[in-house]
Amino acid sequence: MTFVKPIFRHPKLPKNNLGYTLKEYEGAISNLCAGCGHDSISAAIVQACFDLSIEPHKVAKISGIGCSSKTPAFFLGNSHGFNSVHGRMPSVATGANLANKDLVYFGVSGDGDTASIGMGQFVHAIRRNLNMVYLVMNNGCYGLTKGQDSATADVGSKNKSGSINPFQPVDLASLALELGATFVAQSFSGDKGQLVPLIKAAIHHKGFAFINVISPCVTFNNNAGSTKSYDYVREHIEATAKLDVIPHQEEIRVDYPEGSAAQVTMHDGSLIRLQKVATDWEPQDRVSAVRAIQRARVNEQILTGLLYVETQFGDLHDILQTVDTPLNKLQVADLNPGAGELTRINASFS
Structure with a gap:
């Protein structure tokens, strides 16, 4: 059967600052299982980019x-x-x-792609503070190969075949914090109200922005006993805060009672406002974030929201001190300093 997305869109659909509707941010029709949490995440990315008026051709998606x-x-x-x-x-x-470096980079991965075969590369992308949104769609299983447990499956969880997982899970959010990620968040595919602002904040962040999204596999891991099922996540979810993102172009006004909210200014002047829900948690304190995750785990809760953000550390280009012009736009004259300059550099080593 062939599915064709209709070309027609209602002429009065809302438009963003570029004059685009959501149609300009959509892709092909999904061929994933009906009800897959991954499709909800895709919709959240579409909404975030539309709301921020990002030009689609200035985005790079890598998976x-x-x-x-x-x-x-x-x-x-x-x-x-x-x-x-x-x-x-x-x-x-x-x-x-x-x-x-002028593009917005989305790295889309899964729990198998990141927590197993890609673990080494994940570690070094964090270490280099690569300026990208690294989004893991975490369902705790290998959906393409019939539902085997992945490295993020919780110990004691039961898969569709009835097998009990005997191994401790790789907690990607905790790992990202320990490795020095400068933006760490966690969410649920069924909570678009939280996920869209998190993606917006990650886009504004200059550096490695990690979002671990629990995304139930409706075919192989949505059964009783699974800790990645829709029912389990909804029953055990705990949010750190209500999140709002205010772009730099808009007037920024913040008026919260003392002690009830936090605000973080991003590199470009955009503001993240956090209406705090969880207690004893500070989004700019790495140790506080680690403790909040550990407390949630002890209480059998899944902590979601913006867990940690650091805006003072430079990204990979700052570390390497590259030029302002993207490297792919440099001309021969920029790359060839001439014989005189090369002689001066060589003389400096003598």
Whole structure:
């Protein structure tokens, strides 16, 4: 059966500051299972980019292998895209970002693609503070190969076949914090009201912005006993705060009672406002964020929201002290300093 997305859109659809409707941010029709949480995440990305009036051709979507890595075909169809091999998305994203830092980079991955075969690359993308949104669609199983437990499956959880997972899980949010990620968030695919602002904040962040999204697999991991099922997540979710993002172009006004809210100014002047819900948690204190996650785990809760953000540390281009002009736009005259300059550099080593 062939599905064709209708061309017609209602003429009075809302438009953003570019004059675009959501149609300009959509992609192909999804061929994932009906009800898959990954499609909800794709819709959240579409909404975030539309709201921020990001030009689609200034976005690069890079993925690895897995159900999650298929999703870039289903959003921002007018953007750049590259589907790499299993677990190797971060190195491709690094090369692309070094060549052209003017693009917004979305790295889309899964729990298998990141927490198993891609773990080494994940670690070094964080270490380099690569300027990208790294989004993991985490369902705790390998959906493309019939539902085996992935490295993020919780100990004691039961998969569809009835097997009990005996291994401790890789907690990606905790790991990202320990490795020094400068933006760490966690969310649920069924909570668009939280996920859209988180994606907006991640886009504004200059550096490695990690979002771990619990995204139930409706075919292989939505059964009783699974800790990644819709029912389990809804019953155990705990939000850190209500999040709002105010772009730099708008007038910024904040008026909260003392002690009830936090605000974080991003590199570009945009503001993240956090109406605090969780107690004893500070979004700009890495140790506080780690403790909040650990307390939630002890209480059998899934902590969601913006867990940690650091806006003082430079991204990879700042660390390497690259020029302001994207490297792919440099001309021969920029790259060849001439014989005289080369002689001066060589003389400095003598």
